[in-house]
Amino acid sequence: xxxxxxxxxxxxxxxxxxxxxxxxxxxxxxxxxxxxxxxxxxxxxxxxxxxxxxxxxxxxxxxxxxxxxxxxxxxxxxxxxxxxxxxxxxxxxxxxxxxxxxxxxxxxxxxxxxxxxxxxxxxxxxxxxxxxxxxxxxxxxxxxxxxxxxxxxxxxxxxxxxxxxxxxxxxxxxxxxxxxxxxxxxxxxxxxxxxxxxxxxxxxxxxxxxxxxxxxxxxxxxxxxxxxxxxxxxxxxxxxxxxxxxxxxxxxxxxxxxxxxxxxxxxxxxxxxxxxxxxxxx
Numbered sequence: 633x634x635x636x637x638x639x640x641x642x643x644x645x646x647x648x649x650x651x652x653x654x655x656x657x658x659x660x661x662x663x664x665x666x667x668x669x670x671x672x673x674x675x676x677x678x679x680x681x682x683x684x685x686x687x688x689x690x691x692x693x694x695x696x697x698x699x700x701x702x703x704x705x706x707x708x709x710x711x712x713x714x715x716x717x718x719x720x721x722x723x724x725x726x727x728x729x730x731x732x733x734x735x736x737x738x739x740x741x742x743x744x745x746x747x748x749x750x751x752x753x754x755x756x757x758x759x760x761x762x763x764x765x766x767x768x769x770x771x772x773x774x775x776x777x778x779x780x781x782x783x784x785x786x787x788x789x790x791x792x793x794x795x796x797x798x799x800x801x802x803x804x805x806x807x808x809x810x811x812x813x814x815x816x817x818x819x820x821x822x823x824x825x826x827x828x829x830x831x832x833x834x835x836x837x838x839x840x841x842x843x844x845x846x847x848x849x850x851x852x853x854x855x856x857x858x859x860x861x862x863x864x865x866x867x868x869x870x871x872x873x874x875x876x877x878x879x880x881x882x883x884x885x886x887x888x889x890x891x892x893x894x895x896x897x898x899x900x901x902x903x904x905x906x907x908x909x910x911x912x913x914x
Contacts, residue, residue: 634670635703635704635707636667637667637668637670637671637674638671638700638703638704639657639704640653640657640659640664640667640668640671641667641668641671641679641693641696641700642697642700642701642704643656643657644664644668644680644687645689645693645697648687648688649687650664650665650668650687668680675692675696677690677692678690678692678693679692679693679696680693702766702770702772705757705772706770706772709723709725709755709772721751721752722751722752722753722899722902723752723753723754723755724745724749724752724753724754724755724774724775724899724903725755725756725757725772725773725774725775726742726754726755726756726757726773726774726775726776726777727756727757727758727759727763727764727767727768727772727773727775727776727777728756728757728758728759728776728777728778729758729759729760729761729764729778729844730758730844730845731819731820731821731844731845731846732777732778732779732889733756733758734845734846734847734866735795735846735863735865735889736865737792737793737795737865737889738777738889741777741792741891742754742756744910745906745910748906748909748910749906757772757773759773759776760844761780761822764776764778764782765782765784768782768784768787768892768893768894768897769784769894771897771898774893774897774899774903775891775892775893775903776891776892776893777792777889777890777891777892778889778890778892779821779822779824779887779888779889779890780822780823780824781890781892782892784894786894786895786896787892787893787894787895788892788893788894788895788900788903788904789890789891789892790890790891790892790907790911791888791889791890792889792890792891793888793889794886794887794888794889795863795864795865795886795887795888795889796863796864796884796885796886796887797821797825797861797862797863797864797884797885797887798861798862798863798864798867798878798882798884799811799859799860799861799878799879799882799883799884800853800859800860800861800862800867800870800871800876800877800878800879801814801858801859801876801877801878801879802814802853802854802856802857802858802859802875802876802877803857803877804874804877805877805880806859806877806879806880807879807880807881807882808832808834808879808880808881808882809834811834811835811859811879812834814857814858814859815839815840815856815857815858815859816835816837816838816839816840816858816859816860817839817840817841817843817849817852817853817858817859817860818839818841818842818843818849818860819843819844819846819849819860819861819862820842820843820844821861821887825861825885825887828883828885829861832883835859839860840852840856840858841858846862846863846866849862850862850866850867850870853876854870854875854876859879861885862876864884891907
């Protein structure tokens with residue numbers, strides 16, 4: 633499969649416009665159209681419906697999107713693995729959701745790995761929660777940083793750190809009875825958090841913002857107001873500045889960040905040695 637065809641397909645899907653895709657890819661519009669036709673010939677089915685002013689994926693095109701993304705990701709990783717220079721012995725690919733990558737503890741962990749294994753090249757990939765298990769099983773990533781390890785056979789896990797989620801409000805002097813008048817900002821930490829959140833009756837209304845990233849939720853609370861759970865490391869500077877306030881008598885939610893990998897991975901021995909060496913230093 634020609635990876636240029638896949639990149640063109642994904643760019644057309646993102647822009648929903650052949651001309652805009654051509655501009656972004658530094659191609660002519662006719663070249664983009666030709667690539668899409670070539671892809672459709674290879675797949676044996678149309679991937680877009682072309683109506684005047686309305687470009688949409690076909691059902692086959694919708695099904696092909698995750699495969700195209702996965703192939704390109706795997707190809708990019710393969711090129712880097714094969715092209716490692718003499719100063720690097722191997723590459724470690726680390727996957728996590730965008731929400732996890734925003735945490736300072738992830739950056740700290742990567743720095744610890746680099747300090748411990750300076751001859752490793754590091755690669756980070758952003759995944760959604762549904763992709764984590766597949767990414768591990770299909771060797772798209774070597775390890776994953778997550779708060780909810782998937783239920784997989786041969787899964788190994790190591791706790792990196794713990795952190796708290798605090799219920800904060802843009803308004804001072806709020807308690808669990810008074811926050812019922814404030815709009816809810818919901819930062820989605822996954823299934824377990826959702827269950828605990830659902831038990832707080834004063835928060836059971838449609839969120840004004842449902843976010844899978846911390847910064848949009850934080851900025852919304854600061855600029856538009858409301859109430860919602862944020863990681864303590866993110867919230868505390870704004871609490872100290874008086875821009876956010878912990879809701880009185882609100883339950884803090886404990887969370888843990890794990891490193892997970894498969895024991896059947898090609899790099900499992902190196903990963904286990906890395907974990908053991910980091911444990912000695914902590």
